[in-house]
Structures are given as C-alpha cells and as structure tokens.
Amino acid sequence: MAAAAAAAAAVSSVRSHIPDSLLAALSSAATFPSTSSFATLLHACSHLRLLLLGRSLHRRLLLLPPSPSPFLSNHLLNMYARCGRLDLARHVFNSMPLRNLVSYTALLTAYVHHGLHDLAFHLLPRMLPHHIPNEFALAAALSSCTAACHPLRGYLLHALATKTSLNINPFVANALITFYSTTDVDSAWLVFCSLPTKTLVSYNSMIAAFLRNHQPGNSLALFGQMHRASLPFDRATLLGVIPSCTDLRHCGQLHCLAIKTSSLLEVEVATAFVKSYSALEGDFDEYYKIFCGAKDHDIVSWTGIMTSCADKEPEKAALLFHQLRHEGPKPDRYTFSIAVKASAGFATARYCSSLHPLVLKSGFGDDTVVLNALIHAYARCGSIDSAEHIFEQLMDRDEVSWNSMIKAYAAHGRGKEAIRIFEDMVKHVAPDSATFVGLLTACSHGGLVDEGRGIFKMMYEVYNISPQLDHYACMVDILGRNGNIKEAYDLIDELPVRPDSVIWSALLGACRKHGEMQIGEKAAKKLMELEPKNSIGYVMISNLYCESGNLGDGAFARKEMKVCGVKKEPGLSWIEIANRVHEFSAGARRHPQRELIYVELYKLAEKLKEMGYVAQTRLVFHETLEEDKKDRLLLHSEKLALAFALINPSAVVGSVRIMKNIRICEDCHNFIRLASKCIGKEIVVRDANRFHHFVDGMPAKKSSPNSCIKSLWSVSRSNSRKKWWVPVLAAKYENVLKSGDELFFLSGLCTVRMAILFLILHLELIADAETSRRHLHAPQIASTEQL
Template identity: 45%
Template sequence: MKSALTPIAVSFSRIQKTAHQGQALRRRVQARSLTGVQPFDLYAANHLINENAKCGRLDIAHQLFSQMPHTNIVSWTALISGYAQYGHADECFGLFSEMLFHIKPNDFAYASVFSVCDYKRGVQAHGLALKTGCDGLIYVGNALVGMYWKNGSNSGAEACRVFEEMDIRNLITYNSMITGFGMHGQSDKAISLFKRMFYDGVDFDRVTFLSLNSSICGLDNVVGRLCCSQLHCIGVKIGLGLDVGVATALVKAYSSVGGDVGDCYKLFLETTSSQRDVVMWTGIMTAFSERAPQEALLLYNQMSREHFRPDCYVFSILLKACSNLMTERHAAAVHSQVIRVGFVNVPVLNNALIHAYARCGSIDDAKQVFHEMPLRDIISWNSMLKAYAIHGDAEAALNFFKQMDVVPDDTTIVALLSLCSHTGMVKEGTELFETMLEKYGVVPQLDHYACVVDILGRAGHLTEAKKVITNMPMEPDFVVWSAFLGACRKHGETRMANLASSKLKELDPENSLGYVMISNIYCSSNNFDQGGLMRNKMDRFGIRKEPGLSWTEVGNRVHEFASGGQRHPWLEAICVYLEELLRQLKKIGYVPTTSLVLYDVEEEHKEEHLYHHSEKLALAFSLMNAGGTFSNGGVIKIMKNIRICIDCHNFMRIASIFFQKAIIVRDANRFHHFKEGACSCNNYW
C-alpha cells in the first residue's frame, strides 16, 4: 500500500526538485531516504526513481528500486517507463515480466512496454492485456495501434482491428492511424480516415495536418492536387496557414503530385524571412529542382544572403537541380562549394556529384569523383554503372560491374538491364533477368519487368514481351505498358498497341502518351483518319501533348527552342542558316525521313515540317555562334525533353562529319555522342 504523505516526504520531494544544484546534495538525499537514518518513505523513493529514470540514470534508478524494502505500482511503472523512454527493450520487457509476479500492471506500464517491444513480445503483452481487461483503456489502445504499425504487416490489419475495437478514441488514436497509413503507402485510407474523423467532430491538430500532407505524396496527381487544395484551405481556416512546418509540408505535397511550382513559391512567400528555416528552404528548392532547376540555384543564392548555413541535404538537392541543366559548369560550381564547407568526403554528396556530372554529359568528371572517394557504398557503384548505361558505353559498364566489391542490389540489376536495352544485348539481358534471383538474391520488381519488356520489344520480340507482361506476379504499371507501346510503335504493331494504349489511359487518364503514340502508329501506316480521331479525343478531354523542346547553351546563356521555332527571337536568321545547311548536308548523304511526318500533306511540306524540329534549330543556332562562345572545347551540347526522332538522329550524324565537331544530344532516355558520322548508340535506341 502507498504510505501516507508525511512532512518528511514533502521535504524530500522539494529537495529533489532543486537537486540540480549539485550531485553531492543528490547523493546525500538518496542515502538519507533509503537508510535507517530516517524512516523509509515510499513517496520519496518513487520520486527518486522517477527522476533518475527520466534523466537517463537508469542504473541508479534500478539500484534504488532494488534497495527498496517494499514497492508499489508507481515504483514498477516509473522504472519500466524509464527503460522504454531510452529504448532498452529487453530490460523493459524483462522488468515487466518480473512485475507480473508481484502486482497487476496498469495502463501506463502496458503503454511503455508496447512502445518498445517487437511483434512477438507485443502479441504476448496484448494477450495479457485482454485477460486483465486493460485493452479497453485509451493509453493501452493507442500504444497497441503504434506497436502494430511499427511491427505488424504492411497492410496494418492488426492496427485497424485494434482501432475498430476501441470503445473510446482520442486525437492520438486518429493521428497514429493516419501516420501509419501514410508510412505504409496507403494514402487513400489515410485521407478516408481523416474524413471520418472530421465528420465525427474530432478536433485535429498540427500533427494530423503534417501526417496528411505526407500521405498526399503517395496519391496520383489528379486526386493529390485536389486533396492538397482542400487541406490548404482547411489549414488556413484553423490558423495553421502561416505555420512554417505546415507550409513546408504543403510545398512538398504540392510538388510531389505535379502541382504548379508557382503555387509552391506563393506558399513560400507567405512565410516571413524570420520564420523560414533550412528545412523550408530545402523544401522549396526541392520543388524547383526538376521543373525549374535554374530557379533552385537562385533560391540557394537568396538563402545564402539570408545567412543560412547549408547542410548536406541542401547540397544534394542543388546537385539534383544541376543534373537537369545543360552543362557541367553548375555542378562544378556546387562541387567547389561542397569542398569549401568541408563536405568533401561525405558519401551521399559524392554519389550526387557522380549523378549530376553524368547527367550533364561529363562522364569523365563522374569517374574522377568515383575514383577519389575514400569510401564507396552500393549507391556509388550503382550511380557509376547507370552513368555508363545512359552514355551507351556497354564495354566499360560490364568491366565496371566485374570490379564491384559490394553485393549487387535491385538497382544494380535495373542499371544492367537498362544497358542491355539501350545496346540491343537481348540474350545477355534476358539471361540476367532469368537468373537474377538465383545469382544475386534479387526478386524481380516492376522496374525489372519494364526493362525486360523494353529489351524484347525494341528487338522486335513483341509476342515474348507480351508474354512477360501476362505472367507478371503483380499488376503492370504505367512504365511497363509504355515500354511495350513504344516497341509496338517502333515495329508498327497496331493490334497490340491498342491494348497498351487503353491500359495507359486507364492508369493515367491525364497523360497524353497513350493517345499520342497510338495516333502516331496509325499515321505511320497512312491511316490518317484513325490518327486524327485520337487527336480529336485528346482535344475533347482537354489532354495536351508535351511539346518537343530543345536547349543549348551559348555564351553562358541557355537558349530554348520549340518545334516550329516560335520560342526564339532569332527564328528568321536561324531558318535561313538551316536551309543552307540542309542543302550542304544533302550533298554528302543526308536524306529526310519523310515517313515520320504524321500529316497527310505533300512531300515537300513533309520535308519542311522536319526541318523545324527543335534539335535542328538548336544545332543551327549553336553553329551560327561557333566563334568560341559555345559549349566546351568545341563540343556542341543539346538537351531534348523527348526522344530524338530518326530523321534528327541522321541529321546530327551527317552534321558531325561536315563540321568535324562532336555533337552530344541528351534526349529523354539517353545520351547520343555523334562523332565523325557515328553515334554512341550504334543507331539502336
């Protein structure tokens, strides 16, 4: 039984609250309370155990507990909670088991044990809670929900069962469930539970709001943008609109579901400079890194002017932005900053540098970073392997793979399969796919299936590719069907293309790929009526095709070109130059591939349409300004947002002979290095 509160107990309690004045005083108080100098006082002893346990002095707390002539529920719970607080699962569970021989656990003891135990122990403790009738207590129920989300199946079935069986639920219960759904990729269930919580009149808080924003990142773009807008409105109504953490979460959510980066920037501007922290800055730079990388670098400059010290994550985002830019000079500038602040040997940044340099076309710089790394992990090897793959250097990639001193993982296999796809190594690619589980212990996932479908499809083995899709143990995703549709287009297979196109429309109704590619297949076979019908459907549904754009850097300035040339002020001069260039190239073997023109027009108009493809305009502009102000060492670099067409590929190849210049074109899939009439892809892409 708990002893009465005596004056000596009160005095001990007060002394303990001021015991931070010195360790000597604390030791005197402990000795006085547990020796025969004064009568033993349970209240004071429990207070000592609780304070030491909370402060992490678990050995002292346990020693005090062991010396007590008798204990009560408070004594046991204080020590168990201390071990749980500092993550000592074995000691916590052992003490809880010992407690059962002396006293019945209360809800706080159960909650502490559930917070640190694994699944097996958690189930045992859950069974005990059911027997003793403690499972209906709110603290126990909340702790059980958290335990099952942490240790149970990814579906969260056990957590859901506990949630539904609870007679009383509070905000913590709902927050635990919403967070669990979000962390396990069940975003739709997290949103549904929030609606239920909202309609049931349960007030939500900042934690709810942040968890929901994280969940939105897993939704598809259409639903995700709608949920973002709704949550944003709710946040403003309840006064969370100006909270920097909420604003950061909204920026991340908007950008992850394809929201307008302009909206993200408006959110950013709604916070004051004094409110912003490095996490907020990182969030807005992340939003811009892919769709407006130049703006991400400008934001970094602004952050520096406001005297924020960048961390490793900031630099990794900057390097991600650099990987989406034309040349390596921006990556080199960030590299110098990394060295200046002392992050030179941080593996995550070196891995990001390898990726950035490779994506900017400078594989030599990527190799140098790799070879200078004192420590390399699997990501380092995979980054370098992917670099060789996108540049089409099959021999170097295979030799590099043989030198790997770490165990290959699923990403390694994806890089190798991608290399086989780009270089036409059908036998090697299919053998790797069939033996990857046996040789490397890697279970085939969606990315691996997409690669092998691409390998077979590009090579014209469409029936085999279709068989792979049919036999997949999981549902094919957008990438798998788009790989198959691309193969159907390459080989003019209309029947199978219709199936792939319909699947793409089901998976992502807003994406134009399924409509555009099937329309192109019809037009390539001179079925312009069917091709036109597909384009009309796109117009009716408000679906817009991504325009063909190209970029080239001249005089440290990036110039953008669209097919037709509408985006450049020098269009007239470029077209005049291009017409003369075309005449010269025709003399040495260039023949326009007019079969690619997807309109039923005269042959001369087809040629005219081909002449205004964006990459041809970019090349002409670079050559017009070839007085030493473009690119690196006489190499012309062009970046394109979609796949380069056969005609432009031939045009670049012949131009590299005529001008005796290296031309590098980076399209949506890979790099094409044109030199002396040959391409690194060996005309297979």
Template identity: 40%
Template sequence: MPNKDVVSWTSLVTGYARNNHHEEALKLFCDMRLAGIHPDHVVLASALSACAELTVLELGQQVHADFVKSGLQSSISVDNSLVTMYAKCGCIDDASRVFDSMQIRDAVTWTALIVGYARNGKGKDSVRFYDQMIASGTKPDYITFIGLLFACSHAGLLERGRLYFASMEKEYGIKPGPEHYACMIDLLGRSGKLVEAEMLLNEMDVEPDATVWKALLAACRVQGNLELGERAAKNLFELESKNAVPYIMLSNMYSAAGKWEDAARIRRTMKWKGISKEPGCSWIEVNSRVHTFMSEDRGHSRTTEIYSKIDEIMVLIKEAGYEADISFALHNMDKEGKELGLAYHSEKLAVAFGLLSLPRGAPVRIFKNLRVCGDCHTAMKYISRVFHRHIILRDSNCFHHFKGGPCSCGDYW
C-alpha cells in the first residue's frame, strides 16, 4: 500500500494482537508512531493488551503517556486495557487508580480488577470488589467467576467459594466450565477437603480437562494422598503426554512417601519418552531492556558484579535469620554445595542485578516461567527487609509482593 492511514495500521496491529503475536503487534505500533500516524482508541487498546500479555510495563506506560498526550477523550476500551495491563504487570495500585477515574464501567472493567487483585495475592479485595460490582447492578460473566474462585482459593475463603460456585448457574445462568471446577478443586484441596474435591470432580457436567487434573494432583501433593495423586497423574499422562510436570510431581510424592523404586521408575519413564523438565528462567526489565537469567548463569556482561552482589546478599540475610532450605537443592551434592546452588537460582540472580541496576528505593520487578521455589520465596522476604525494597516476583501461578519481609500471598501459593 503506497498510502497507509490509521485504519490500515490499526487493522494490522489489532490482527496481530488478537492472534497472540503480541511482540509483532508492538513492533508495528512503534513503526506506526515513527511514521507519524496518530493512534486512535482501537489501536491504543490493542497495543496495551499486547503489553499486558508480554508484561512489558515500561512500554505500557509509554503507550499510556501517548494516549494522555494525544488529547483523545477517554474510552472504556482503552481504560479497560489500562486496568488489565497494570494488573498483569503487578501494578495493582495503578490499575485501581485507573478504575477509580473511570466514569463508565462494564463487566470487563470489574472483572479485570477482580482478577488483578486475585493474581496479586489480595483475594479479600477481589471479593470486596465483586460485592461492589453486584451492588452497582453489573452482572458477572464467565471470566468474573474464574477470578473470583481463584481469589477464594488463594485466600482460603472456603465458604465464600462454595457460595459463589453455587450462585453461578442458580442466579446468573452461567454453566461452570473446567476452569471453575479447577479453582474449586484447588480451594477444597488447599482446605484439606480432598474427599469433597473428588466428589465434585466425579459430578462434573463437563469432561475434566488437564487443568482440573492438575489442580487435583497439586492438592494431593499438599495433603500427601498418594492413591488419588496416582489417578490424577495417570489422567494427565494421557491428556498431556509430553508435559513433564505431572511426572515430576508424582515422582516427588513417591520420594516423600519413601517409595524410592517407584520414584526412579517415573524418572526412567520420562527419560525413555524423551520428556525433559522446562528449565527455569527469570527476567527483569531495566531501561527498556529485558535481562534473562537461568540458574548458575554466567553469561551476563556484568556476571562478576552480580555474583559479588549475591555473596553480599547471602551474608546479610543470614545475619538477619535466613537459613537455606536444602530440600529444594539437588540431592547429589554436599550441604555446602547445595547452599551455593540455591544461592544462584535464577530469581536470586535477577534480584541481585536489579539491586545493582535500579535507582535506590525503586521497586524490583522479576518474572519467572516456573513456580518460585520455597527457598527463594523465603530469601525474598529477607532481601526485601534488609535492603528496604519492594520486590515484585511473578511466577507461573501469581504475583508475590514482598514489602518489609512478609509476602502478599501469605505463604499460601
């Protein structure tokens, strides 16, 4: 096309964003701005949605500033995208500020905030906003209840969760899907109600998918129910034959029960099937550049400084009372080797780099592709207290906000 206007650019940016090509969508948005094309509401909403999915906060803030400077009137599509973007990037207070400034709110607005608070370890706030949503006359939708039940699960609100789950179809005509059942099974499992969780699974109106079986397997691991855990794992082996997680979880359950031969058998099966665990990695954005780390990573240009900072961190937090939990380390090393291995986990390397690179007092935002290990979770509490930093760590499950020691998840993640 020799001449491209805002509609042309918007069509392409939105198309990429809606087809989960978020990085390409943002590159096109930047090209559009370099070409001197002023954005409209539609392309701004799409760009913000892409920022939310990629959790690129700095670029999202730039798009927000672009919108403010454009002189465009506020629109519900842009505002909803802003609430979602800030919530998914761990800036729940900024998401709430946008929400408070909105003159018009719909179900998407309320749901974005309810889900955002749930994912940021503030389940009771999710419940509070849900009550306000109902009081405002806005009807919840399918996604609202996923966020609400997730919030109940991670805040230990068993009776509230039961009430909301029962109200879905009875009051709002929303048939529960696999995601809702998974949240309820997770809630029941965390509360020690495995028998009730199994009964709910057997009564499902839809076929249990991998999400449901994963929730049950995780609950079995927490409660030490090996028999039911085996059933859940076997179903996952059929549904996701190449996913390493159920194999590893079952193997760990066998080990915890002292069934070493069964644990070894599961590991051999993984090897025979060519199934390998996804390597853990953590990343942090500094000055619009993403820095990625893996455990014991020495490929960064500032490796010497990072490892020196790690040594300083470990000395200071041990003085404050931290003790390494070597149960999360490799088993074929001595105690000292295990402690060193734990010190060089990817999230600890990322936080060390953040402390070196970010201005004094600035929050340290880290992202991890897997669930944060218990030792790193404990270490982050001490680091936030000793260095007087707000550390935001998002793992595969939720955000963890460490401020002055405690975590927003209440050690319930």
C-alpha cells in the first residue's frame, strides 16, 4: 500500500510540475533537445496523457530542420493516439514522407483501440505493397475482425498469417483462437493444436473459447490437462474455468486450488465463485465467506452476491443491500434493479415501497432498467396500480418495460388489458418471444381461448417467432382450462421438441379439473419420468383417482410417493397485520391466537353457509367422517389468515391481502369469494401461479389502488431537495423480532456479521418508523412547495 501511495504521488507530481518546467525550458531559444530526448519526452506524454505538452513538443520539432524523422514521427503518432486525438495522429501519418512498418502498425492499433474497425482493415491494402505485417499488426487486425463480427475478413487474415508463417506466432495464434471462438470453435481448437509451443495465454484463450461456445466439459478437461502437466495458471485461467463448473464437486476442487494459490483474495475470482456456487444452488454461507474474504470489493462484486440470493432468499439480498449502502461503493443502476427485484419476493409491497423513494433520491427516477424492476416488483407484490402508474410515467420504454406490464396484467388475470398493452407496444417496439409468453399466460388466466389461439398463430405467421416450450405450455393450459383436453394432447403429440415437465403438468392439471382419466394417467407418467422427485405428479394423479371414486389407486399413488422419498410441499400463507407479517400453516396450531382465530373462522363459515357455501369434501381423500373432512377444509392456511384479519379489523386498511406458496384449492377459492361479500372488503390472494381478486362475492376486474405511489412520483419530479428516510427492513423480519424470537432468528443467519447488521437495521427502523410512515403514507400532498 505504501508503494502504491508513493507511485500515485510521483505521478501526481509529474502531472503538476514537469509540464510547466519543460514548457519553460522549451520556450528558451537555447534549448534544443536531442532526438533521444524528444523521443523520451514524447513517450512520457503518451504514457501520462499529457496532450498539451505533446503538442508543444510537436511545434518545437517543426521548427527544427529537417522535418521529423520516421522515428520521432512514430512517437508523435503514438502520443496523439494514446491521448485520444486520432485526427492529429492521422495527420502526422499522412504528412510522413517515409512510413515504416511501425508507422502502419501504430495507426492500425489506434484504429482498433477506438473501435474504427473499417478504417483499420482498409489500412492493410495500403501497407502490403511496402511492408509485410508483423505479428502485432496481424493480431490487432484479427481482434478488429472479432469485435466487428467480420468472419470473411478474419479468414483472409488467417490466410495471410499462414502465407507469412506467422500463424504459429503466439500473438497471432491467440488472436486467431479468439476470432474463431465467435464463428467456429473447432477451427479454434485446430489452431491451438497446431502451436508447437503453447503458452499460458494460449491455454486461457482456448478455455475462454470453449466457455463462450457452451462447452464447459471441454474447458474443464483442458484445465485438467494443464494441471496434470504442472503448468502454472493465473487469474484469467480461473475466470475462464470457474463458470464451466457443472456440479459442486468441480467447483469445490477449483475453490481449493484458488485458496492454495491465494487467488481467492482477488475480487474478480471471488465474484466468479459466488456466481458459480449460486448457479449450482450451493450453500449461501459458503460463498458469502468467499465474498467477505476478497479484497477491495467493487460494485460488480456487491451486485453479484446480491444477485445470488435475490430470487430464493430475498431477505439476505435486502441485508446485503443495506450493508452495501453503509460500507461499500455507491450503488449503480444494476445494483438498485437487483435490490428491487429481491423486494418482489416479500409477502407485501412494503419493502418495495421503501426502496422506491431511495431510487428517486439516488437519481434513478428516469432510469429504464430500475423502473422496469419496480414495475415487476409492484405487480408481483399485488400493487398493480402502482406498476401501472410507473409504466405510464416511463418515457423511454423498451421491450422489457412493455413485457413487464403485460406479465403484470397476466398475473392478475386481466387478459384484455394485456392485449390492449400489446396493441400499443407494436406501435413502438417489436415484440419478442417473452412478449408472447406473457400474452398467452394472460389469455390462460383470463379464459380467453379464441384470443389465445389467434395470438399463438400470429406469433409465427406475422412476427416470425418460432414457438418454444414456454409458448406450447401456455397453449396447453389455455386449451385444457377450457376443457379441450384432446386438442391439448394432440398439440403435445405434434411438438417438434420433447415436451418438458411444465407442459405435462399443465395437461395433468386440466385432466384433474375436467375428470379426464385416460390422458391424465399418461400425463402423470410422463411428468414422473421427467421429475421423479417432484410431488406434483403424484399428488395430482392421486387427486384425480380419488375424485373419480377410485380411492384405492389414489391411496396407492400417495404410498408410492412415500416409498420414493418424495415429500409434498406444505401449504403456507402469509398476511400483514399492523406492519407485521404472520405465517399460517394448516391448523395454525402454533399461533398464539389460534383459539380466537378458530372462533372467528367458524362464525364466518356459518354466515357463508347461509349465503350458499357448501364445503367440497370430495377434495379430502382421507377415509374419515364427513364432518372431519369439513374441518380439514376449514383449517386451510388461507382461511386462517383471513380469520386472523377479521379479529384485527382496525389494523386492516383497505383490502385484505393474503400470500400463499402453492395453488389455492377450489374450496378455498369459493369460500374467499363469498367472504368478500360477507365482510364488505376486497380480498386479494396471491398463490403460486397468479393473483385472485374478489370483490362483493365476484372476481374483481381491477385491483385496489396504492395511494402513495403517485405522490412519491410527483415529489421526485418537482422537489429533488426533499430528504427521505427509507428503512429497508422487511416486514417478515420485524414480525420475528416483535414476537420474541430474536435469538432463534439470529441463530439462523449465516454469520455473526450479518446478525449484527440485522440488529442495526432493526434499531434504525424503530427510530425512524414514524418519519417513514409520514412520508410514505401521507393521505395527500398539497403542493411541492410545502415539501
């Protein structure tokens, strides 16, 4: 560190003092530096980007007879190129009476460095009549062909390299490997094998070529060959081979090598390991330790560790974002987008609403990437009106913006709105494959069968987009929901690719809904072959048997599931009451208010019976009494969550929002639909597939508005001086702390450091809760001047 500081001080001194002293000396008539002195000074100007001094030296050279030699002219050309003045570099080159190989190579390299690939390639015909390109010129020209995606030019340069016997030169060979990695990896391998002496750079280039062409096995095999030959490896080798790991065993072996060579301390290597462990579903504790052990974290490493847990463990992503704000560099647009994406995984929109003003305060209120993430997060948390408002205010919409809004409407069962958005979209941007997945999903959830058929046909006939498995799965769901089981099965039978588990699951669900036994058995068999450890196939075919009266086969299917060690995911529901998230499982035996919940639930059930509710006991497949079946249905987790909301009426403002981890059953759907009329409130249930809105005993066409979002947006546009405090603690964590389970929860965090961060976060929330609530939930904002 001391050496680095001294070097920085020396460079600063050179920049601030030497130019003035040199200019003063050069202005003296008696000062005539020699050719070597001029060359040294020009080299210094090039290295330190001192354009002013370089131009002064150029003027001084022009005063000296005769004109500058090719040696000095080449130094001038290189100096202007390194300082970013290609126009002056080209002027020096054109004014040279004699140009040597160095002159051409310097200008060609400058063109490539600044992305002027056509000029670089067209310089070669001017060069060839006078000079044969050397390895540096050919390597630069090949890198230009790689960057500009010009395979024909690369082939011509390969022929030229072979003719001049430079194809086995390490510089040229590495450039050829990199070039062929974008066109034909087999040719890259032939170039690599033809090298008489393979350097570390050659191995690194070939490993990167295999990785770029999705051949991780070959990357690992080549690295194993290096290791067995005791060849050294460096950071670039690890960065090429770590993403090639296809299982945790390989990743662990590379991890050990990185520890042994101290490479794990480098932040780029640590970030690569974090991404690899995350992709392989490794232990978060393990790769969080890797992250903490690296030196000099940059924003890329922070974004990488947050991305690794944003989907499956959003709570940890929230904590890491808080740690970044206090310890790390300033978050950029991608970091904010990952933090917002993680907020979509929480049970309520409160964390997303707290991030929104922070986004505006940080200057990303007009950033399309971040706002697209906000649209997705608000829609995923149930605040569809907030997502709509952001979309309406977004000026620079890209295809992701439109797709996010289409998928938002699809998740809320608003198919016609999704189609309307699509009609507006095609006037501005071209739809892509993801657009049609969202549209077909919207048609499926909205029951729009004819529209779905038309959209599927339009996708490949009008927009020339070939259907993929996702599109076929949506079509099977559309047809199956409408009872067209045979048509859906025929569609699967005609697929040009092998159907995946999603397609068979959609068909099996439709068979269960409509009681189609024969096709259902085939779908279940295919599903269990593809995913033998997934409980969906066993449970759905068992339910299909039982609903058709075949209790024996239904029991056998469940027994086979136990024998195979497959466990059914338990149904859980969450509801936020008074800024605390409560979790319910079937029966709610551990909830401290379970007795009050049971009383309220039975009272509600009696009222609903008077309105026509009949418990669908056919959905209970245990051989028990009818009354026991009714009790089992009544104690489903979403019904318990609803009853808990009813015993806390003052804490429920607006609609009742319930989140569920699996699909809502048919009985609960009918129960909650009637309950919305009985209690006079909108009830919103988000299950594993979509949102269900119920108002006055019927499915709602539009979700309830979020009042704070428009105020937040108007404040960000009109008053940038407003100071916001945004607590980032999730409601789920607050619930754990206030319920007295602090020690139990903290013991579950991966490190003591994260536990301490969590406690700090909680204290900040307590200290500023009122301020945040006043800012985020003010009933109205009269004017921006008052703010």
